[in-house]
Amino acid sequence: MAEMKFIRGYPEYMRELIKKVEQTRMKRKDYTHPALSKEGREEVLKLHPDFAPGGKRKISIGPNKGEIGPTEVVDLLEAYPLIEKKDIDLSRTDYSPEILIIGGGLAGTTAALWANNSGVASKDILLTNKLRHGDANSIMAEGGTQAADRSNDSLKKHYIDTMGGGHFANKPDVLRALVEDAPFIMDWLLKLGAIIDREDNGDFVEKWGGGTSVRRLHSCRDYTGLEEFRVIRDEFRSREIPCIEHYPTVELLTDGENRVTGTILWNIETGEYKIVRAKATILATGGFGRLHIRGFPTTNHYGATCDGVVLAYHAGAKLRDVDTVQYHPTGAAYPIQIVGYLLTEKLRSTGAQPVNKDGEAFVFPLEPRDIEASTFIRECYVRNKGIVTPTGLRGVWLDTPLIEIKNGEGYIEKAFPGMKRMFDRFNIDIRKDPVLVFPTLHYQNGGVETTPWGKTSLEGLWVAGEVSGGVHGKNRLMGNSTLDTMVFGRRAGISTAEYIKSGKSAGKLTLEHTKKYVNQLKEAGIKTKRRAPILLPEYRGKAALARMIDIF
Amino acid sequence: MKENKSIMDRIADAAKSVTTGVDAKDIEYWVTIYIMGREYKVPADLTILTAMEYAGYKFVRGVGCRQGFCGACTTIYRKKGDYKLQTGMACQTRVEDGMYLVQIPFVPAEKANYDIEKEKYAVSIFFKHYPEIAKCLSCNTCTKACPQDLEVMDYIQAAIKGDFEKVAEESFDCIQCGLCAIRCPSEIVQYHIAQLGRRMFGRYENPEPEHLKRRVKEIEDGKFNKEMDKIISAAKNELEKLYAERVRESD
Numbered sequence: 078m079a080e081m082k083f084i085r086g087y088p089e090y091m092r093e094l095i096k097k098v099e100q101t102r103m104k105r106k107d108y109t110h111p112a113l114s115k116e117g118r119e120e121v122l123k124l125h126p127d128f129a130p131g132g133k134r135k136i137s138i139g140p141n142k143g144e145i146g147p148t149e150v151v152d153l154l155e156a157y158p159l160i161e162k163k164d165i166d167l168s169r170t171d172y173s174p175e176i177l178i179i180g181g182g183l184a185g186t187t188a189a190l191w192a193n194n195s196g197v198a199s200k201d202i203l204l205t206n207k208l209r210h211g212d213a214n215s216i217m218a219e220g221g222t223q224a225a226d227r228s229n230d231s232l233k234k235h236y237i238d239t240m241g242g243g244h245f246a247n248k249p250d251v252l253r254a255l256v257e258d259a260p261f262i263m264d265w266l267l268k269l270g271a272i273i274d275r276e277d278n279g280d281f282v283e284k285w286g287g288g289t290s291v292r293r294l295h296s297c298r299d300y301t302g303l304e305e306f307r308v309i310r311d312e313f314r315s316r317e318i319p320c321i322e323h324y325p326t327v328e329l330l331t332d333g334e335n336r337v338t339g340t341i342l343w344n345i346e347t348g349e350y351k352i353v354r355a356k357a358t359i360l361a362t363g364g365f366g367r368l369h370i371r372g373f374p375t376t377n378h379y380g381a382t383c384d385g386v387v388l389a390y391h392a393g394a395k396l397r398d399v400d401t402v403q404y405h406p407t408g409a410a411y412p413i414q415i416v417g418y419l420l421t422e423k424l425r426s427t428g429a430q431p432v433n434k435d436g437e438a439f440v441f442p443l444e445p446r447d448i449e450a451s452t453f454i455r456e457c458y459v460r461n462k463g464i465v466t467p468t469g470l471r472g473v474w475l476d477t478p479l480i481e482i483k484n485g486e487g488y489i490e491k492a493f494p495g496m497k498r499m500f501d502r503f504n505i506d507i508r509k510d511p512v513l514v515f516p517t518l519h520y521q522n523g524g525v526e527t528t529p530w531g532k533t534s535l536e537g538l539w540v541a542g543e544v545s546g547g548v549h550g551k552n553r554l555m556g557n558s559t560l561d562t563m564v565f566g567r568r569a570g571i572s573t574a575e576y577i578k579s580g581k582s583a584g585k586l587t588l589e590h591t592k593k594y595v596n597q598l599k600e601a602g603i604k605t606k607r608r609a610p611i612l613l614p615e616y617r618g619k620a621a622l623a624r625m626i627d628i629f
Numbered sequence: 630m631k632e633n634k635s636i637m638d639r640i641a642d643a644a645k646s647v648t649t650g651v652d653a654k655d656i657e658y659w660v661t662i663y664i665m666g667r668e669y670k671v672p673a674d675l676t677i678l679t680a681m682e683y684a685g686y687k688f689v690r691g692v693g694c695r696q697g698f699c700g701a702c703t704t705i706y707r708k709k710g711d712y713k714l715q716t717g718m719a720c721q722t723r724v725e726d727g728m729y730l731v732q733i734p735f736v737p738a739e740k741a742n743y744d745i746e747k748e749k750y751a752v753s754i755f756f757k758h759y760p761e762i763a764k765c766l767s768c769n770t771c772t773k774a775c776p777q778d779l780e781v782m783d784y785i786q787a788a789i790k791g792d793f794e795k796v797a798e799e800s801f802d803c804i805q806c807g808l809c810a811i812r813c814p815s816e817i818v819q820y821h822i823a824q825l826g827r828r829m830f831g832r833y834e835n836p837e838p839e840h841l842k843r844r845v846k847e848i849e850d851g852k853f854n855k856e857m858d859k860i861i862s863a864a865k866n867e868l869e870k871l872y873a874e875r876v877r878e879s880d
Contacts, residue, residue, distance in 0.1 A: 212693035226844040241872035249861035270828030290875040369648040372641025378694040621685030
């Protein structure tokens, strides 16, 4: 079993290539590659997976009929409901909360706390999870959370930065809510006991994010999402809010008209279904990274399979901006075990430079994510200045040793324990050697169209977090996603509580909308065996799968 | 051949083993592992998680973020000829020849309920909510079990002494996988104790930054309302101009 020879985590030939990075390092130390002009940006964006030819098609049914989306997403919208042809008994209700929350990441958990803060008793809330409470992209957010709370910053600056990053497609009133609530969310996190990085004088440490004009990024080392989520979940558990795990939602229920009235849950281990009747439902199911759009690896957690968008679309909700996908510029490209994993943008905000095979800096390190990612693709596949891994992947170097050259020895261990640990496990020391990166599928920019209070086009249905569409336009900025989850989780919690207090009674439970959906699919001539939501991606070995049979 | 393929196709081809699973014909190096006692031959490059998938397991438990942040894929294993019981996260541990492994699907552990606004910021809080902390034997088994290499026993000892800062500092990178609690002979639930300690430290140790207080007050007073009313109705070309004219704060 003679394997390839490795020297400090890299095969010999890559070790040779690293020498070129070392040779130019001190020359690059004080150099900043100029940012691209508007024209330069437009040119390189043609290489972005969103704009490169292919990969998209028209949606042929539903409220967004005629609009374009990624093939992998449209495939799921043009799929038959999971429970079609299944005998579902809606006459017995298993749970009857006032407020049902589907999805326990930052958005859903925050919504539960604020519904409770707004007067809805713990016992009248139900949080359901496909996997565990906390199996979410939230917990993996590394870099930070934006909030314009320094004296030289303003809500307007945060607004303009986000608008420009989103290619001016953001929904103005929703974006206003995001920037206006941001400082309040930081204040709330502190009161819950979150530990956020501080300067010696007690001020927040605030770092650069790609595409921002001011340092506005609040971090908790490089475990920002983990710290925010741990604290919020701990508070949630202390309040004994009902929570069930390993129960994915397989379909929403409606009153047959325009109102969402409950859901069908499915025990992912035993196969038994449960019926929930709720006066208000908050969808906080996250994004779609595990669809591997255009064949890209992803930073997303195992359950990020676009379920929320599919469920809401079945019920008739309108979508928005689902045509664009965010690829994070710096996914790990080596070693193979961690390909696609997120290397936080904060590495670049604190000095790490993208460098090509010849040891040259080729891009301003903090362009908005779509621009930065496109330049990496250009370097690897047009200019052929990328580095090829033993398994045939290409990437560019991210010169992490510069971080300590600029910030002093010991800085990486303190600020990036997660990153350091991830590479240490494969014998790579990011303090001494660069790491190889390539864009990775990161974020669902659009989703179910939302309002400033998380309302959708359907009565009784709210959205919060990545499943929603509108706040980020066509491209999200760093630090705006954790912020989004908490701002709109809170708003959805408050708004549903108000709705309940207005004296709404529970609606009837039907599956009329899925019948209508199936009819639309048939009328559009869609013949397929595809069913959705898919709930989990398929990674089982092909040889094993080929010989599996169902007996029980 | 390759030249005819689009860039997107070439990228997708290169990433195939990651997005759709490895193909046996591309694999040069193999190892034998024992999943819950049963023998499987799997590619040597895989992690415990992806090796189990290769063998045909579809995870509905014992999996979460797949990147070492969520603590769901707690695994214990022994290596052939080694008496030591090892611990790790399945998504972060490469398979080795002769590994016997099993995943822990769930960690039963009682978490105390509290309202940190009403709690006293003092050492007594740990004994009030987790009295078993006093039973710590200082055996260091928790530390050895930690897949994040945290000094678990040290922070438990710090909690016993009321050193909240040390609890917060030493436990900060905890992913709450529960391995410490499973291994502890005194049945302490270290990771819940750490959570309580961190929240108390975060809430009571550092006063709120002045600049944040000021900004929250300004927003509540409506100081920016006019400016925001105006900007949300601005036309696209106006916004484009404002975006282009931004001045970047100096580093």
